[in-house]
Amino acid sequence: MYSQLSMGTGQYQKTHNVGEVRDTVLWDLSWQFIYKYGYKPDFFSAPGGNNKMLKLVLDGCKLQVCQPGFLDGRDALLRADTLTNRAANASLIWNVFARRGMGYRAVQGDRINGKPRVTGLTPAFDLPPAAQVIVLNNHGVVAGSALEAYPNPAQGRLTVRHSTQ
Secondary structure, three states: OHHHOOOOOOOOOOHHHHHHHHHHHHHHHHHHHHHHHOOOOOOOOOOOHHHHHHHHHHHHHHHOOOOOOHHHHHHHHHHHHHHHHOOOOHHHHHHHHHHOOEOOOOEOOOEEOOEEOOOOOEOEOOOOOHHHOOOOOOOOEOOOOOEEEEEEOOOOEEEEEEOOO
């Protein structure tokens, strides 16, 4: 049932149904973090995927606009990952959201008095251009070079630094 939920599908037009789509994306993303980093039952100090995801969602809530839509939430998670982890999980986040129609070219839809509506949504299942998603090592630099690259797909930016030494 959950594998068919995606943004902009006709059967998910009411408030609680829309929340079901959002929650399913966060559930999928949580499992991707657990697959990558493992599960740790200690919520306070363990570096497990469940802990990293919880922190990312809480940090994302602090960064997103009031009354966020699907894509506002996605972009807030990407910003939080950029600030906290130097975008170490950007590809993972993009892939999970893109699978549910919240890809790079998705359009959030109409707003009335700042509140997002379920009308005007345009799903997209694509990823950002390759230039914006770069696989980095654990320190945020391209391994084996004097080139540092810090992608920020949430804002469509790529910061590149080079050493002249």
